[in-house]
Amino acid sequence: MATDALTLDNVHAFYGDSHVLQGVSLAVPQGQVLGLLGRNGVGKTTCISTVAGMVKARGGSIYLGDRRIEALGSETISRAGIGLVPQGRRVFPSLTVQENLSVARRGAKPRWTIQTVFELFPRLQERRRQLAGWLSGGEQQMLAIGRALMGNPTVLLMDEPSEGLAPLIIAEVGRTITRLRDEGMSILLVEQNIRLALELADHIVIMSAGRCVFSGGVEDVRSQPDLIETHLGVAARRPEH
Amino acid sequence: MRTRGLYTAVSLISLIVLPFVAGDFYINLATQVLIAVVFSASLNILVGYAGLSSLGHAAFLGFAAYICAGTTVTLGLPPLVAAVLALAGTTLLAAIFGAIALRASGLGFLMITLALAQVVWGLAYRWVGLTNGDNGLTGLTRPHPFGLSLDSPAAFYLATLLITGIALTVIAILVGSAYGVSLQGTRDQPRRMAALGHNVWLVRWTAFIIAGFWAGVAGLLYVYYQRYIHPSVLSMATSAEGLLGVIAGGSGTLAGPVVGAALVVILKNYASIYIERWNMLLGAVFVLIVLVMPDGIVPGVRRLLARRDR
Numbered sequence: 001m002a003t004d005a006l007t008l009d010n011v012h013a014f015y016g017d018s019h020v021l022q023g024v025s026l027a028v029p030q031g032q033v034l035g036l037l038g039r040n041g042v043g044k045t046t047c048i049s050t051v052a053g054m055v056k057a058r059g060g061s062i063y064l065g066d067r068r069i070e071a072l073g074s075e076t077i078s079r080a081g082i083g084l085v086p087q088g089r090r091v092f093p094s095l096t097v098q099e100n101l102s103v104a105r106r107g108a109k110p111r112w113t114i115q116t117v118f119e120l121f122p123r124l125q126e127r128r129r130q131l132a133g134w135l136s137g138g139e140q141q142m143l144a145i146g147r148a149l150m151g152n153p154t155v156l157l158m159d160e161p162s163e164g165l166a167p168l169i170i171a172e173v174g175r176t177i178t179r180l181r182d183e184g185m186s187i188l189l190v191e192q193n194i195r196l197a198l199e200l201a202d203h204i205v206i207m208s209a210g211r212c213v214f215s216g217g218v219e220d221v222r223s224q225p226d227l228i229e230t231h232l233g234v235a236a237r238r239p240e241h
Numbered sequence: 242m243r244t245r246g247l248y249t250a251v252s253l254i255s256l257i258v259l260p261f262v263a264g265d266f267y268i269n270l271a272t273q274v275l276i277a278v279v280f281s282a283s284l285n286i287l288v289g290y291a292g293l294s295s296l297g298h299a300a301f302l303g304f305a306a307y308i309c310a311g312t313t314v315t316l317g318l319p320p321l322v323a324a325v326l327a328l329a330g331t332t333l334l335a336a337i338f339g340a341i342a343l344r345a346s347g348l349g350f351l352m353i354t355l356a357l358a359q360v361v362w363g364l365a366y367r368w369v370g371l372t373n374g375d376n377g378l379t380g381l382t383r384p385h386p387f388g389l390s391l392d393s394p395a396a397f398y399l400a401t402l403l404i405t406g407i408a409l410t411v412i413a414i415l416v417g418s419a420y421g422v423s424l425q426g427t428r429d430q431p432r433r434m435a436a437l438g439h440n441v442w443l444v445r446w447t448a449f450i451i452a453g454f455w456a457g458v459a460g461l462l463y464v465y466y467q468r469y470i471h472p473s474v475l476s477m478a479t480s481a482e483g484l485l486g487v488i489a490g491g492s493g494t495l496a497g498p499v500v501g502a503a504l505v506v507i508l509k510n511y512a513s514i515y516i517e518r519w520n521m522l523l524g525a526v527f528v529l530i531v532l533v534m535p536d537g538i539v540p541g542v543r544r545l546l547a548r549r550d551r
Contacts, residue, residue, distance in 0.1 A: 092430060095426065
């Protein structure tokens with residue numbers, strides 16, 4: 001059996017004394033999208049931050065391919081091949097679009113360069129000399145994705161990439177995620193937009209109170225409306241009249 | 242863009258012509274301004290581009306000055322060797338101080354830099370056998386690079402202008418380079434930079450060393466200008482004046498420290514002629530700048546010009 005691109009095995013993480021991740025186990029298969037769903041505050045972002053090394057795991061193990069990474073610093077984890085598209089974009093507002101991309105450049109013969117990112121998002125090329133703080137939310141999201149790609153990762157962590165965006169831009173972000181997946185990128189996608197997540201993901205993991213309560217295919221989720229209602233807080237069925 | 246080029250050309254020509262039209266007092270004042278510009282520009286690498294406020298930057302200026310004066314006067318080394326030793330020693334000191342100070346950030350960093358600088362100041366005062374203590378080191382003569390005498394105020398001014406030009410150009414290239422961009426990234430979002438694969442500590446440490454090196458260059462200019470070095474140069478007041486120049490002019494801009502340092506030196510020299518407590522005036526001007534232009538003079542004027550053009 002091929003090794004998964006990213007594996008979390010019984011991972012525990014804390015904020016101070018607060019036990020946020022209580023034994024999370026999940027796997028992102030090579031070249032596939034794993035959708036990580038759950039209500040606000042269940043630990044999805046903490047899970048991503050722990051993989052990226054920004055929150056230290058106090059128990060369990062995290063593997064990038066065959067390499068164990070949970071004890072490494074976030075810069076080493078990034079260099080090992082993890083790219084992060086953070087929640088709220090977090091671009092560098094005082095740097096230009098081009099500088100935001102060049103600051104993340106890595107690799108001798110990289111797949112992703114400033115030029116290939118501009119080909120993926122032509123709008124960024126038009127705005128390349130503009131300060132990132134002046135971009136629209138959608139453009140900032142494209143820049144955040146482009147910036148993560150500039151590190152030439154093998155696994156991309158995406159935290160709520162559709163948050164606060166207009167439907168047309170969400171569709172564009174969705175097409176980008178599909179394209180990246182088709183090119184072989186393994187993606188861990190945290191999303192509040194259930195419809196988008198079910199559209200893009202190959203597998204779904206649902207979290208509740210710091211634990212994984214469901215793991216399965218997209219169709220399994222669709223066929224269990226109660227699961228969505230219980231753990232995601234949205235009505236999966238249309239109300240009966 | 243054309244107007245900017247024109248302003249730069251006019252400023253440059255004025256600076257070159259100055260020693261041929263002005264008296265010695267004004268030439269010396271301009272030299273002091275240039276030295277303060279190099280010092281503030283070096284501090285701006287830390288404060289403006291790395292987001293690390295230091296209150297101990299005078300340690301590097303004074304250390305370079307003491308090594309230069311000490312090796313030349315006491316050991317009789319040639320000026321070039323003394324200058325190289327001074328810069329190498331100062332860079333090494335910056336590497337050591339940086340490694341210690343960068344264990345903290347924010348207020349902690351500020352206080353550690355202050356404490357380390359006070360150690361150097363204390364040594365300069367108390368280690369009389371080495372530094373001549375409160376009497377300072379005297380007897381230094383200006384060098385004669387390529388056979389050119391720098392003894393006259395005009396010649397020394399032009400040499401200082403050349404070195405200031407080189408310093409500002411190199412710093413401008415540095416902050417515009419990939420390294421400079423990553424430095425600004427660590428200032429704005431250090432955690433994000435780490436997540437992008439940057440060693441934030443290393444980026445900051447390198448900035449600390451580079452800033453220390455250029456403060457050392459300012460120290461060499463200072464000691465050759467004064468031909469004398471006293472422990473007070475290493476004091477917190479010198480560091481604070483440099484910081485004042487950076488903040489008043491506009492930190493994180495290339496022109497900011499130039500304008501700020503010039504303002505501090507000119508105010509200090511002019512105000513002290515008329516007012517005994519010139520520090521009060523300097524403080525009042527600083528408060529006024531902060532009230533009217535919180536980002537500093539250069540960003541404030543830019544904003545005013547942009548509003549006018551709209």
